[in-house]
Amino acid sequence: MGPDSVPGPAVPWRKVLWEQQPFPDNYVDQRFLEELRRNEGIRQYRYWAVVKEAGFVGEQLSCVAIFITLWLYMEQGLLSPETLLWTSLVSALLGYGLHQALTSQVQPGCEPRTRLADLQSATIFLSFTFGFSPVLKTLTESVSTDTVYAMSAVMLLAHLVSFPYAQPSPPGSLSLNAALFASVCLASRLPGALHTFAMLSCALLVFALWPCLLHRLREKAPRQFTGVCVGVCIGGVGGLGSQWPGGAVLLALALGSVTLLCPLLLVRLQRHKDNIQGPWDEAEIHEDLSHFLHKWTEPRGAQVAADLTFKKGASQLRILYE
Amino acid sequence: MVRRRAAVGNNPSSQSISAAPTEAAGVPSRKHNICMVSDFFYPNMGGVESHIYQLSQCLIEKGHKVVIVTHAYGRRKGVRHLTNGLKVYYLPLQVMYNQSTATTCFHSLPLMRCVFVRERITVVHAHSSFSAMGHDALFHAKTMGLNTVFTDHSLFGFADVSSVLTNKLLTVSLCDTNHTVCVSYTSKENTVLRAALNPEIVSVIPNAVDPTDFTPDPSQRQGDRITIVVVSRLVYRKGIDLLGGIIPELCLKHPDLQFLIGGEGPKRLVLEEVREKYQLHDRVRLLGALEHKDVRGVLVQGHIFLNTSLTEAFCMAILEGASCGLQVVSTRVGGIPEVLPEELITMCEPTVRALCAGLETVIARHRSGSVPSPASIHARVQHLYTWRNVAERTEKVYDRVAGEEVLPLDKRLRRLRAHCGPVAGSIFAFIAVLDFLFLLLLQWWAPDRVMDVAVDGTGPQGMCRQPPSGKVGDVLKVP
Numbered sequence: 101m102g103p104d105s106v107p108g109p110a111v112p113w114r115k116v117l118w119e120q121q122p123f124p125d126n127y128v129d130q131r132f133l134e135e136l137r138r139n140e141g142i143r144q145y146r147y148w149a150v151v152k153e154a155g156f157v158g159e160q161l162s163c164v165a166i167f168i169t170l171w172l173y174m175e176q177g178l179l180s181p182e183t184l185l186w187t188s189l190v191s192a193l194l195g196y197g198l199h200q201a202l203t204s205q206v207q208p209g210c211e212p213r214t215r216l217a218d219l220q221s222a223t224i225f226l227s228f229t230f231g232f233s234p235v236l237k238t239l240t241e242s243v244s245t246d247t248v249y250a251m252s253a254v255m256l257l258a259h260l261v262s263f264p265y266a267q268p269s270p271p272g273s274l275s276l277n278a279a280l281f282a283s284v285c286l287a288s289r290l291p292g293a294l295h296t297f298a299m300l301s302c303a304l305l306v307f308a309l310w311p312c313l314l315h316r317l318r319e320k321a322p323r324q325f326t327g328v329c330v331g332v333c334i335g336g337v338g339g340l341g342s343q344w345p346g347g348a349v350l351l352a353l354a355l356g357s358v359t360l361l362c363p364l365l366l367v368r369l370q371r372h373k374d375n376i377q378g379p380w381d382e383a384e385i386h387e388d389l390s391h392f393l394h395k396w397t398e399p400r401g402a403q404v405a406a407d408l409t410f411k412k413g414a415s416q417l418r419i420l421y422e
Numbered sequence: 423m424v425r426r427r428a429a430v431g432n433n434p435s436s437q438s439i440s441a442a443p444t445e446a447a448g449v450p451s452r453k454h455n456i457c458m459v460s461d462f463f464y465p466n467m468g469g470v471e472s473h474i475y476q477l478s479q480c481l482i483e484k485g486h487k488v489v490i491v492t493h494a495y496g497r498r499k500g501v502r503h504l505t506n507g508l509k510v511y512y513l514p515l516q517v518m519y520n521q522s523t524a525t526t527c528f529h530s531l532p533l534m535r536c537v538f539v540r541e542r543i544t545v546v547h548a549h550s551s552f553s554a555m556g557h558d559a560l561f562h563a564k565t566m567g568l569n570t571v572f573t574d575h576s577l578f579g580f581a582d583v584s585s586v587l588t589n590k591l592l593t594v595s596l597c598d599t600n601h602t603v604c605v606s607y608t609s610k611e612n613t614v615l616r617a618a619l620n621p622e623i624v625s626v627i628p629n630a631v632d633p634t635d636f637t638p639d640p641s642q643r644q645g646d647r648i649t650i651v652v653v654s655r656l657v658y659r660k661g662i663d664l665l666g667g668i669i670p671e672l673c674l675k676h677p678d679l680q681f682l683i684g685g686e687g688p689k690r691l692v693l694e695e696v697r698e699k700y701q702l703h704d705r706v707r708l709l710g711a712l713e714h715k716d717v718r719g720v721l722v723q724g725h726i727f728l729n730t731s732l733t734e735a736f737c738m739a740i741l742e743g744a745s746c747g748l749q750v751v752s753t754r755v756g757g758i759p760e761v762l763p764e765e766l767i768t769m770c771e772p773t774v775r776a777l778c779a780g781l782e783t784v785i786a787r788h789r790s791g792s793v794p795s796p797a798s799i800h801a802r803v804q805h806l807y808t809w810r811n812v813a814e815r816t817e818k819v820y821d822r823v824a825g826e827e828v829l830p831l832d833k834r835l836r837r838l839r840a841h842c843g844p845v846a847g848s849i850f851a852f853i854a855v856l857d858f859l860f861l862l863l864l865q866w867w868a869p870d871r872v873m874d875v876a877v878d879g880t881g882p883q884g885m886c887r888q889p890p891s892g893k894v895g896d897v898l899k900v901p
Binding site for chain 1: 607608623661664732774
């Protein structure tokens with residue numbers, strides 16, 4: 101089955117429709133699909149680079165494990181709330197100092213937060229948590245323990261899934277809220293109000309402040325960041341292992357597959373990537389068109405508008421004078 | 423069984439039983455009974471709809487019998503007759519999304535079989551890959567042993583999940599189709615890739631415009647101002663966001679510039695916001711949805727026609743603009759570079775800056791008076807694309823298709839599995855078997871021989887004789 105008739109070779113075929121060409125309609129030229137491009141702008145991944153990036157996922161997984169370990173210790177009375185509070189306070193201060201040290205230079209454009217403002221937020225949060233901890237303690241009393249555990253598990257999973265791994269500072273609202281919801285659920289099953297308060301402060305440290313510090317660390321000291329990630333992973337597996345060895349094995353397997361196996365798959369499967377692009381693709385608008393809309397205060401938009409109004413006014417004046 | 427049925431049931435007149443396909447030029451081609459199937463037809467308005475209508479009219483003029491099958495639009499259901507006895511079946515099928523029907527692969531078979539048998543259809547021609555009804559018709563037609571043609575009117579990407587799925591469905595649907603028609607070479611490349619087709623069974627037949635509908639009238643232009651006309655649906659794919667950037671840029675630089683925008687859609691908000699913010703109420707006029715007959719009246723008021731589409735298989739709009747004698751400025755996307763010769767169009771990359779630069783060169787040419795007159799542009803464009811030419815070329819496709827053998831069920835199943843992959847191929851092979859069994863049931867229940875033959879409104883022995891000088895492309899006359 102070939103084209104309907106043999107074309108006269110005298111005139112070359114052109115990719116135009118407005119010209120009657122001496123070729124049948126189903127003619128297939130040499131140049132057919134010549135504008136097809138494959139895998140344009142594809143990224144070539146190196147295995148260890150991907151492993152490093154995936155390490156952050158493993159680290160977050162271990163953070164959740166560490167939090168659960170702490171809760172298990174608290175629930176069984178092996179860890180007193182006072183110890184946890186003091187440890188949290190010390191690590192918070194150390195972390196704050198490190199964070200300040202890493203943010204040495206001021207970024208242009210945004211006002212740096214003062215120490216006073218930080219202290220203010222911390223005080224407000226702590227006093228409110230402390231005040232409300234008796235309420236939080238009895239919050240889930242009417243709910244069965246199984247439901248509370250199931251809910252916490254789902255919420256921690258949601259935290260892990262929705263965590264903004266690429267840009268963890270500030271932590272995404274969905275992931276942070278899911279994690280705090282889970283911690284309230286778990287903390288309400290602890291024996292006393294002080295336990296609840298200690299657990300919630302610890303949750304804030306692990307899920308809200310720690311990712312910020314880690315993000316800063318990743319930017320400023322990538323080498324140390326890898327070390328910290330490995331440390332947290334070992335800590336998570338070890339901590340969970342002291343209470344629940346089966347869980348520790350599962351966590352180790354999960355960490356291994358997330359940080360080692362998945363990157364391997366990604367790099368291996370990259371060979372099979374076959375992305376085709378061509379003139380039929382929908383053009384993308386790369387420019388930022390929002391400055392034409394929305395903001396009145398935008399200098400350019402306002403200037404254009406003012407200019408236009410002026411011109412309009414001038415033309416109306418001219419009409420009046422005429 | 424299928425073969426026998428095909429031989430008995432679907433060769434209505436002695437004319438169509440010819441021994442071999444007549445491919446050579448000059449030999450008068452045989453007459454076909456064609457059934458156009460698409461979800462999109464009047465009262466819906468757009469490129470596909472007018473393509474089907476105009477092509478049908480020209481095919482009737484050439485002596486073929488044509489019926490159109492679409493779904494019911496509101497209270498418009500049943501059978502309607504249009505100009506020259508063109509019969510339209512508005513089938514009562516449930517609309518799902520965007521005027522496209524839901525498909526179960528089976529429920530439309532009884533109705534479609536009725537139409538195909540009663541009208542003695544020989545070729546089923548489906549239009550538009552968005553039309554579920556068209557795909558259903560192709561599927562049922564193959565089960566009934568009919569030859570099929572498909573016209574693709576749009577481009578589709580390959581990047582996201584939805585396009586992966588729809589492309590797979592298209593692969594299945596076009597696997598059995600005898601011939602595919604695309605409206606531009608870019609569209610052909612796209613369809614060949616999407617449906618994994620042999621490029622030799624894909625023809626390129628462009629759309630057309632009726633030049634008598636789009637004639638220039640410079641007296642309608644406002645002399646002291648330069649008017650840029652945009653006629654398009656106001657949706658993202660038509661690049662309305664770009665237009666929202668162009669308007670303030672150019673209005674600032676050229677105080678005698680005004681925009682006339684015809685069309686409706688969700689992106690109207692963007693334009694209204696721009697108009698509000700820069701206080702351009704007297705210079706940007708939004709006309710809302712336009713009827714096809716009103717388009718020319720808008721076009722002739724302009725000096726420049728602007729098209730900002732982000733993707734376009736053919737783009738009839740720029741052709742209409744040029745036919746009305748306007749200077750055309752357009753984005754260089756899809757099949758647009760193939761449509762008009764370079765002296766009639768200014769093509770720009772799809773960015774605000776490039777489009778503004780393109781428009782400004784055309785405005786400068788306008789001011790210096792170095793643009794060709796509207797009449798000369800119209801004269802240049804009017805013979806480029808005609809529906810008669812489209813019909814002639816489509817007729818060749820029918821001639822070729824009519825001579826082809828319809829695969830029996832076993833070969834069809836084997837081809838489905840070989841062509842569409844083991845999973846999708848097997849699923850659709852199973853559906854094809856079910857469809858075939860359903861057809862057997864229907865044939866037992868209402869045998870073909872007891873079904874009445876429909877009165878032939880068109881064609882050589884048609885009831886409605888054509889007027890001796892029937893002008894094709896009359897205004898749509900719907901009772």
